[in-house]
Amino acid sequence: MGLLLVFYLESRQPLKRKLSLLLIAEMGTCAFSWVSLIIYTLYPEIYIRIEALFYISILYALVITYHFVFVLTDDGSGKKFNRMHYIIPLLFGLVMLIWSFFIPDEIEICITASRGKYPKVYEAFTLFTTSKSDLFLVYNILYSIWGLKRIYHFRKIRGNYLADEGRSSINWLLLLMFVTLAGVPLSLIPSLLGINLFLTSAITFIPTFLVILKDVVLTYNVLAGNYVVIDLTRPPEESEAATSSPTASSWPDKEKFEQYVFRQKPYLNPHLRITDLAHALYTNRTYLSGFINQEYQMNFSRFINRCRLKELEKLRRDPNNLKKNMLDLILEAGFSNYRAYQRVKKEEEKQGK
Numbered sequence: 001m002g003l004l005l006v007f008y009l010e011s012r013q014p015l016k017r018k019l020s021l022l023l024i025a026e027m028g029t030c031a032f033s034w035v036s037l038i039i040y041t042l043y044p045e046i047y048i049r050i051e052a053l054f055y056i057s058i059l060y061a062l063v064i065t066y067h068f069v070f071v072l073t074d075d076g077s078g079k080k081f082n083r084m085h086y087i088i089p090l091l092f093g094l095v096m097l098i099w100s101f102f103i104p105d106e107i108e109i110c111i112t113a114s115r116g117k118y119p120k121v122y123e124a125f126t127l128f129t130t131s132k133s134d135l136f137l138v139y140n141i142l143y144s145i146w147g148l149k150r151i152y153h154f155r156k157i158r159g160n161y162l163a164d165e166g167r168s169s170i171n172w173l174l175l176l177m178f179v180t181l182a183g184v185p186l187s188l189i190p191s192l193l194g195i196n197l198f199l200t201s202a203i204t205f206i207p208t209f210l211v212i213l214k215d216v217v218l219t220y221n222v223l224a225g226n227y228v229v230i231d232l233t234r235p236p237e238e239s240e241a242a243t244s245s246p247t248a249s250s251w252p253d254k255e256k257f258e259q260y261v262f263r264q265k266p267y268l269n270p271h272l273r274i275t276d277l278a279h280a281l282y283t284n285r286t287y288l289s290g291f292i293n294q295e296y297q298m299n300f301s302r303f304i305n306r307c308r309l310k311e312l313e314k315l316r317r318d319p320n321n322l323k324k325n326m327l328d329l330i331l332e333a334g335f336s337n338y339r340a341y342q343r344v345k346k347e348e349e350k351q352g353k
Contacts, residue, residue, distance in 0.1 A: 001023075001024050001027045001028065001031075003219060003223065004020045004023050004024050004027075004219060004222070004223075005020070005024060007020050007222070007223055008020035008021060008024070015071070016222070016225075018071060019068065019071060019072070019222050020222065022064055022067055022068045022071070023068065023215070023218055023219060023222060025060075025064050026061055026064040026065055026068065026215070026218075027215055029057040029058075029060045029061045029064065030057075030061050030211055030215070032053070032054070032057045033054060033057045033058050033061065034208070036050055036051075036053070036054040036057070040112075044109050044112065045105065045109060047112065048100065048105065048108045048109060048112055051096065051100070051112060051129070052093040052094070052096040052097035052100065053093065054132075055089075055092055055093045055096055055132055056089050056090060056092065056093035058132060058136050059089035059092070059135065059136065059139050060086070060089055061211075062136075062139045062140060062143045062180070063085045063086060063089060063139075063143065065143065065147070065176070065180065065214075066085070066143040066146060066147050067081055067085070068218070069147040069150055069151065069173060069176070069177070070150060072154075072170060072173060072227050073150040073151055073153065073154035073170070073173075075153065075154060075157055076161065092135070095128070096128065096129060099125055099128070100125075103122065103125055107119075107122055108129075111125065111126045111129060111130070112129060112130075140180065140181070141181075143180075144177050144180045144181045147173075147176075147177045147180070148174075148177050151170060151173050151174055151177065154170065155170070158301070159299035159300060159301040159302065160274065160289040160293075160299045160300050160301070161273065161274045161275075161285065161289070161300060162273060162274075162300075162301055163267065163269075163270075163271075163272040163273065163274075163300065163301055163304040163305065170226075170227060172217055172221050172226060175217060176214055176217055176218065179210050179213055179214045179217070180210075180214065182210055251283070251287050251290075251291060252281050252283050252287065252288060252291045254291075254295055256281070257281060257291070260280065260281060261277075261307065262307075264280075265307075265311070265334075266280065267304045267305075267307040267308050267311070267334045268308075268311070268332075268333070268334040269334065270331075270334055270335060270336035270340075271336070272304060272334075274288055274289060274300050277300075288300070302347075304334075305335075305344040306348070307334075308333045308334040308335055308341075308344070309333075309344065309345070309348065311333040311334065312329060312330060312333035312335075312341075315329045315332060315333060316329060
């Protein structure tokens with residue numbers, strides 16, 4: 001949290017600041033949960049005062065993690081994160097808080113800590129207050145599945161919009177989701193044995209370790225910048241220029257398309273996006289993506305990288321470049337780095353080209 005706070009204060013990019021805040025919030029909820037368990041063990045009379053917050057925190061940890069994944073897998077559609085994800089756990093906590101005002105402290109301690117017997121009149125409250133493990137399990141499964149779906153969708157479309165798929169690699173997010181899912185079978189064991197997952201320190205050791213591992217992975221990749229969000233927005237003046245043309249938002253002409261690409265060589269820009277090309281051709285990204293897929297049987301990323309490979313071959317054959325090293329030529333051809341070139345080359349070799 002300290003590292004992320006420094007990163008947040010030093011960063012001037014809104015996306016990096018937002019990701020930092022989400023991770024700080026996620027770690028804060030986890031830390032509060034662990035402290036609550038210690039208080040439960042040592043001071044149950046204090047624990048019952050914060051139990052509603054504990055209920056909220058264990059659910060918010062999963063919600064915030066999904067929110068983090070949601071931000072990183074933005075597909076440019078402009079879809080906002082639904083606030084109901086945060087409101088629902090808050091409602092659970094408020095219900096518990098209000099309900100607890102009508103329960104005597106000694107009864108609530110007996111119910112929460114399973115210490116002693118209590119009248120049957122409190123059975124409804126008992127079911128609600130001991131539902132934390134079951135609800136956490138449901139949230140764990142649901143938010144892990146939603147996160148995996150977001151990642152799969154992002155991986156599927158990124159080649160249609162980004163010229164360098166490697167820069168948008170989010171394989172570490174897959175690891176994050178699988179680590180989160182790994183807590184599911186561990187959560188089932190206590191339920192089958194009839195004990196509370198959150199109130200048994202010996203059993204919670206492994207899930208706690210997985211949470212720490214998840215936070216390490218998240219922090220490292222945010223600080224290292226191992227992500228690229230698909231930004232498909234264009235400045236207002238560019239949008240107006242594109243739509244003012246009589247051919248705006250139309251299916252591109254193949255001859256004009258190839259003339260522009262091979263003469264202007266936009267692929268030399270390592271950060272080229274489909275919106276950059278669409279604007280120059282007076283069309284939109286949807287038409288351009290469909291055009292490339294139909295005419296060349298490949299996505300935008302592969303098409304651009306093939307152009308870069310051909311450009312690299314021309315540069316290598318040029319006598320004026322004999323004294324230049326391979327890395328200089330690779331960068332001159334439009335690849336962002338040597339690793340990007342190696343990845344594209346291996347992919348083309350697999351395709352038999």
